[in-house]
Amino acid sequence: MSTPQQLSPPERRVDLDWVRILAFGLLIFYHVGMLYVSWGFHIKSVHRLTWLEPVMLVLNPWRLSLLFLVSGVASRFMLGKYGLAGFARARSARLLIPLIFGMLVIVPPQSYLQIVESLGYPQGFVDFYIHHYLAFGSQFCPNPCIVLPTWNHLWFVVYLWVYTIALVGVLSLWPAGADWIGERVAAALAGPWLLVLPCLLFAAWRLFLSPVFPSTHALFGDWYNHADHATAFLIGFLLARQDSVWRDIERHRWAALALAAACFAAFVLVYAGLFPRSSMLRWFAGSVYGCYQWLAMAAVLGFARRHLTADSPVRRYLTDAIFPYYIVHQTAIIVIAHALRDSGLSAGSEAAIVIAGTALTCFASYEIARRIAWLRPLFGLRMETRSSAGIAREQPA
Numbered sequence: 001m002s003t004p005q006q007l008s009p010p011e012r013r014v015d016l017d018w019v020r021i022l023a024f025g026l027l028i029f030y031h032v033g034m035l036y037v038s039w040g041f042h043i044k045s046v047h048r049l050t051w052l053e054p055v056m057l058v059l060n061p062w063r064l065s066l067l068f069l070v071s072g073v074a075s076r077f078m079l080g081k082y083g084l085a086g087f088a089r090a091r092s093a094r095l096l097i098p099l100i101f102g103m104l105v106i107v108p109p110q111s112y113l114q115i116v117e118s119l120g121y122p123q124g125f126v127d128f129y130i131h132h133y134l135a136f137g138s139q140f141c142p143n144p145c146i147v148l149p150t151w152n153h154l155w156f157v158v159y160l161w162v163y164t165i166a167l168v169g170v171l172s173l174w175p176a177g178a179d180w181i182g183e184r185v186a187a188a189l190a191g192p193w194l195l196v197l198p199c200l201l202f203a204a205w206r207l208f209l210s211p212v213f214p215s216t217h218a219l220f221g222d223w224y225n226h227a228d229h230a231t232a233f234l235i236g237f238l239l240a241r242q243d244s245v246w247r248d249i250e251r252h253r254w255a256a257l258a259l260a261a262a263c264f265a266a267f268v269l270v271y272a273g274l275f276p277r278s279s280m281l282r283w284f285a286g287s288v289y290g291c292y293q294w295l296a297m298a299a300v301l302g303f304a305r306r307h308l309t310a311d312s313p314v315r316r317y318l319t320d321a322i323f324p325y326y327i328v329h330q331t332a333i334i335v336i337a338h339a340l341r342d343s344g345l346s347a348g349s350e351a352a353i354v355i356a357g358t359a360l361t362c363f364a365s366y367e368i369a370r371r372i373a374w375l376r377p378l379f380g381l382r383m384e385t386r387s388s389a390g391i392a393r394e395q396p397a
Helices: 014-033 052-059 063-106 108-119 125-131 152-173 177-188 193-209 223-239 243-251 253-271 279-307 313-339 347-369
Strands: 137-139 146-148
Touching (some): 014 313, 108 146, 152 177, 193 279, 253 279, 313 347
Antiparallel strands (some): 137 146
16 A cells, blocks of 8 residues: 655644534434334334334435445545545545445344344344354344344445445546546536536436335445535545635535525425325425535535534544444444343433443443454554554544
8 A cells, every 4th residue: 555645734624524423423422313213124113202203214225325425525635645546545444344244243243133023032142143143144034134234324434445445437438527527517517506516416316216115225226325425425525625616615604504404404394294195296305405415515514614613632532433323333233222222211311321321332442442453443543653653544434
């Protein structure tokens, strides 16, 4: 791997570091919330909190797309540091090693406890792991029918790696393509078009792909998610160095926020079933959903660029820690929630313990992993060398 060079100040997007930290951090609260709503999840609490669904819908349409957009920006900066081959090697190491480790070690307790709670599986974890988890095929069909081994929440890592390698393939054939396309996209998004054109794109995916290709996170056939997330990734990658676009995002942040609020309100009214179902209503709901996705992302990015520019030891610590936190968090949530299932605790007390326990598990896992050299790559952490001291580090995702 080539030695990274010292980054110039424009390469260090502190605001996007904070966006990435906050977006990944929200996953802990979001996935804890999944225990209590009607949406499908690996296990469920005995409590149901109907009021929580509209709250979670505030985040649901855009939280993952925002992470892919920020990952696209990080990819562009990494490409400038490493070159095409070095970029592919660095991203593959930082993503595939944690993915394989996660699928073999971190994720299996999630599948085991899902089977225990849904089917009353009587055997222990070791029996499940040997006879079912490593079966490399569908298990426990028809309900639930899960393909084991699985990546569960680590699907984000898989998709990001696939988009990275696809991008490397395109740029190997057209090295100047990123700059050429980026400049033209930036010109097309000048002024108010910044808030309009991406809206149309995300709305189109929602209207035409989502009904045909429902979300599976199974990689193959998941075309709506690919269109949605790859679009966000490419927006970040192509516009990473287009300063005029980032200035416009900051300038239009209040307009983006107001329009996002209006789109969200309209979508929630439809979601609540206040109007008779019709094809026109479906088109309206899909349109405002797609627009809300982009407008919410633009608002977050605009306010972050204006207000989240101060660096600190906390930012530097969490920039490294947040990816290991992500790897560990969902297993911690499920294990702790399962242990509390028959405790008789109220929903508030149960959720507080799950959140606190998950945060503590993430913190402890990172603190252990970063101190043991052979554990570092398993959790997506770069191998440290004395020569790398003081060099700005790339984001792993």
